[in-house]
Amino acid sequence: MEQIRSLFAKLTEFGNRFSTQDYFLLFLRAWAAKIFYQSGRTKAAAIDTDPELEVDQVIEALKGASLDDSVVAAIQENLDEEETYYVSDIVDTASELFPDAGVAEKFQQQFEPTFGDHVSAFFSINDSTTSLFEDEYGIDYIDPEFMGQLALYAETFLPLMILFGIGARLGAFGLLGMTLFIQILVYPGMFADHATWFAALLPIALLGAGKLSFDNLLIKGEK
Structure with missing residues (x-):
């Protein structure tokens, strides 16, 4: 007291x-x-947390995530070269194809905003x-x-x-x-x-x- x-x-x-x-x-x-x-x-x-990507940008990001070529090829098969995709679209596709492999998380990490952003x-x-x-x-x-x-x-x-x-x-x-x-x-x-x-x-x-x-x-x- x-x-x-x-x-x-x-x-x-x-x-x-x-x-x-x-x-x-x-x-x-x-x-x-x-x-x-x-x-x-x-x-x-x-900050755009869900940017729109061309297919070649998607492939580049998948490779940047150090994913196996087979994983990259499987996701690429589900993409149309004439279309553009949001990051969230690719995350959904990766989650469906590889639900337990953490592929979606590794891809999404390529677009996490940095301190500089x-x-x-x-x-x-x-x-x-x-x-x-x-x-x-x-x-x-x-x-x-x-x-x-x-x-x-x-x-x-x-x-x-x-x-x-x-x-x-x-x-x-x-x-x-x-x-x-x-x-x-x-x-x-x-x-x-x-x-x-x-x-x-x-x-x-x-x-x-x-x-x-x-x-x-x-x-x-x-x-």
Whole structure:
């Protein structure tokens, strides 16, 4: 019981080090970061876990799985040279022909996403993002693909800067600029939403991230 009281006392002492403003800024940072980061993730590419393959690509993958020539030949007999197949189609065929040999698993492993695939997808835009900037936004005076990539980077890194309080003012000013751009050139009818975003970002831009941030730790370290 005494240990619990001691723990609560330490937590209370720690909490009293920060002001109401610090907690309010932390709330604004988390809320603003959530809005923009989620928006950025909708622009990111997704890993195709079931790609479509030509027959020669299927055979190459089967051989890459170090399968016996007889296994490769048996699966090839069930394929039409004029058709294309999804990885899942070949997995189903291999499972039917060799249910207990692990052939399907070995083939499917050839298409398991690597760490590099995840990194590439995280930093790449999807096709719909380019179409969004070109068709819906009507931004044809700047390369839509460049604009989409720029938006993805901004909505990925600036919210993280705000959330963790690393250059939070810079991150907030960057998102304020993006909000103004969207309001003026993209969706002028969404003033109510953009005004709310602006209201959340402006205190961070003017006051910084507060004491509950890495910015504050860096400032203390310099002193």
